[in-house]
Amino acid sequence: MSNRNKFLIGALFIAAAVVYLIFSATKASAQYFLTVNELLARKSEFVGKNVRISGAVIGKTIHYDPQTLELRFTIAHVPGDNKVVEEEGGLAKVLHEAVTDPNRAHLDVVYHGPRPDMLKDEAQAIITGHLGADGVFYADELLLKCPSHYEDAVPDQAQGNNN
């Protein structure tokens, strides 16, 4: 076999390995990214499945028990489509309206761990976990963002048990 062919085989082997790795890793770790409305509309489909949701944190519902490290709070639906967010006046405004509007869909969240610094009223929460049969969302990881105060260079703060 010529060297050229040997090289081609080597390259194909590496390419195949890369494709396989991407495929299997995507399959193993892909998560649906849903809004609260989407999750609640397809409840039965998603119960117990690992998903990621986004919502606005309602400040007065935050309850933290430092003894058990149990953190409970409720999030309100925010639209997922960016265009809609822009049309409604930007993320800060959308989050504010989501929290104050009593007709929005709400979702209770439970998390075990340290209380994140950026968890506060009208923060945007991106939560990874699963919906329990009891309708409560069990979070493994919290990602929080406060769009209102600082310019964009603020990092998201992630906290979770699987880091």
Add this chain to the structure above:
Amino acid sequence: MLAHIGYGALLLSFLFSLYAIGAAFYGAQRGRPDWLESARRAVLVVWPLLTLSAVSIVALLLTNQFQIEYVASVTSREMPVYLKITALWGGQAGSLIFWSWLMATFTFVLMLRSWKRDREFLPWVIIVTMVTLAFFLGLSLFVENPFARLWATLDGHTVKAMFRPAGAMPFTPQDGNGLNPLLRHPGMILHPPFLYAGFVAFVIPYAFAMASLITGRTDARWIRITRRWSLAAWLFLSLGLILGMRWSYDVLGWGGYWGWDPVEVAALLPWLSGTAFLHSVMIQEKEELLKHWNMVLIILTYALVIFGTFLTRSGVLSSVHAFAQSAIGPLFFAFIGITFTASLYLLMRRWNDLKSDLRIESLLSREALFTFNNMVFMGIVVVAFWGVIFPILSELVTGQKVTVGPPFYRKATGPLFALLLLLMGIAPLSAWGYASAKRLKKLIWLPVVLAFLTTGGLLAIGIRSVWALVGFWLVAFTAFVTLSEFVRGVRARMRRGEALPVAFLRLISRNRRRYGGYIVHLGVIVMATGIIGTQFFATQTQATVPQGGKITLGHYTMTYDGLQEFFAPDGRHVARAIVSVYKDGKKVGVVHPRRDFYLDSQQPMTIPGVRSTWLDDFYVILVDWQPISVEGATFKVFHQPLVNWIWTGALIFILGTLVAAWPEADPETAKRRRPRHAARREARASAS
């Protein structure tokens, strides 16, 4: 006033860069050196103008000119001076100016070099760099203007604009928003400039590559000219990444250093393709091979640099469902699309000129192993790029956003990084050109045996994770091979009568590229050891304990001795726990995890207390505490084995890069060695 000066200077630098593009093009087309010289001078003018513009922003920041929207959004009165200066790159508008200023600085330096031997490259280098610069300046002028003022309109809104909108009144807020406390850390202050310097410096080799394609001077000259630029770019990018990791570890309080956040990945992508590029250009210099591939790599690196700037700065990824949230998104995509297509077109046009009459002769030769290394690097680029764009793709295709997180990256890149380590281990044992399996076998057995002995030792002390053992085997093997290269080189010199230290220093200083590269490899090996340690053996626990209570994790025990609360002069309320750390029952130190509460921004910040040794870190976070009456506190505790190896490895890595980049002034090496490809051609000619 200051704002107008800054804006005027910005506008002028934009016009001068456009002029330079036009004059360079005309000069090249008509063969008019006078026009070319005029273009060169225009480039030289851009830098002072942009410096003036950037200095104006800094002056506005320093003097609390909150009527300027940018100043109000990134600073506040009580911020210390150094933070006000570094606020230049604290927000989007300012950091775009900073990017442009770096670009102008680098091209300024470039214009001052002697162009005698490379006159034909000059116009095209000017055009490529100035087109890139003009794009960024255009963004600053027309979309993200850092000099825009705040105005109160009649209907009660506040708007930002450079000039007074009809009927609006100037508006000056009492104070600015300030900088997020999380960003007030040396790692985070230095991280963006290093990252940007790395991004921008990669534009220079790209510019020469394009000049080489356009002029048809397709030998390795463009690579030789830009070797140091590439190394500098790579060093800056590496430093930027490492500082970001350190910041994450010190400040974010989750015990980790790398979260595969899309913004991190965006900075990693050009580093990966740049690393591949640094390796494969060596093959072109030595063997005149892989010319197409080097072009592809530098084009890709340039595109990833622009993509990375866009991702890290535009804020698009930090929000949930967001691409093209800010106005600059589509512009960036258009720019990347146009430059990428144009570059590939130029490459296609020269495809045949770049063909080499030489071939890789052996699969075990160094050039062959380098080629495989390149393929693996590209594999990692593809994986990481997939991770970033998968959510967007899935939304486009299925209408439903599906994301992949850190587990995806770990699973998909882990085996590829392991393969890279293996190649890094084998490559030094092979030779350029023809390498025989016999020679390889002769050299390889000792490192293999030593690596197995090391792994056996680790097994004996109780490490059972198979993948960790595989990782440690690879690390040990590569380390022994690299070290044996030093030993062999030093021995050869000692046989010629040199003393050990002299032999060692001369070995490195007279082959800086080679041994600098090996030092970089050693740095990578040390870092890899740390990464394996933290990835496979990190443990954590959390508990609430009364004062005097204990938390045990592995060999470590901590006791909660007390809590101090006080106000710091810079507007923080500090709650600081006193925690004693015991290892196997013996007291080894006291740490102070704390929680700062910034009064102005109502933002808490968690600072871990870390007891750090070369073997492991014991990392304590104060989660919560109760008033004095109850005297209990909640802690989260991490045990991070070998994490210090990452930072130590990074230092070795930087040292190696500096050795490799240091100019060779030694008379012994100043005599140019004849490139191998010349000898090969002659040998072939005489054989036929």
